[in-house]
Amino acid sequence: SAVISQKPSRDICQRGTSLTIQCQVDSQVTMMFWYRQQPGQSLTLIATANQGSEATYESGFVIDKFPISRPNLTFSTLTVSNMSPEDSSIYLCSVGTANYGYTFGSGTRLTVV
Amino acid sequence: GDSVTQMEGPVTLSEEAFLTINCTYTATGYPSLFWYVQYPGEGLQLLLKATKADDKGSNKGFEATYRKETTSFHLEKGSVQVSDSAVYFCALSDGYSSASKIIFGSGTRLSIRP
Numbered sequence: 001s002a003v004i005s006q007k008p009s010r011d012i013c014q015r016g017t018s019l020t021i022q023c024q025v026d027s028q029v030t031m032m033f034w035y036r037q038q039p040g041q042s043l044t045l046i047a048t049a050n051q052g053s054e055a056t057y058e059s060g061f062v063i064d065k066f067p068i069s070r071p072n073l074t075f076s077t078l079t080v081s082n083m084s085p086e087d088s089s090i091y092l093c094s095v096g097t098a099n100y101g102y103t104f105g106s107g108t109r110l111t112v113v
Numbered sequence: 114g115d116s117v118t119q120m121e122g123p124v125t126l127s128e129e130a131f132l133t134i135n136c137t138y139t140a141t142g143y144p145s146l147f148w149y150v151q152y153p154g155e156g157l158q159l160l161l162k163a164t165k166a167d168d169k170g171s172n173k174g175f176e177a178t179y180r181k182e183t184t185s186f187h188l189e190k191g192s193v194q195v196s197d198s199a200v201y202f203c204a205l206s207d208g209y210s211s212a213s214k215i216i217f218g219s220g221t222r223l224s225i226r227p
Contacts, residue, residue, distance in 0.1 A: 001159075016190070033214060033215070041219075041220075042202060042218060042219045043157070043217045043221045045214055045215075045216075048214060073189070092156070092157065095216070096169045096215075097206075097213060098144065098145035098164070098213045098215075099164055100147065101147060101159045101162050102136035102147075102159070102206070102215050103159070104156055104157040104158075105156065106155075107154040107156050107157075
């Protein structure tokens, strides 16, 4: 299965600023998925990123708040913009398929103060 | 839309007890089913999976059988250990393409007493 390197692993940010999270995959993949895990909660899909096209966002998530880049088949970034304390969560990227399973990055633990 | 409902926690057991964590799903097609585990302070790991009806996934002493007739995928282990303390997520994916996303249940926190 693919190996994902995600960074930063954690950060503490001031409200109103932005943070960009990076995920690097050790193989080429068509789709990358970005998730949010709020404290004590399950994972919620933010968006699906396909190389060469705009990301597809789930209900409740918008591009202005969570812009995503997918410049090639092994890399993607998620930016959390104009942060507020409510954005404090773990953010994870993922790749995979239903047949083989999904691999997740180690997560970025974000605290907004 | 597709969804996963799993047993609410937290669940606390003594070491060597039998474990069952219930999971049921709603899906229009024939999804693949997964159990993921998140150990304290760590990332999400695939524990086991099943891709079609009657398949049994197994790993590290854990088992789950894909039951289409009851739309269930319950997680079981015959004798739990303290090291099994973690949060367990049941999940499904509704297709085989690279665009198929995975949908998670709410998670069940398991604590094992020595």
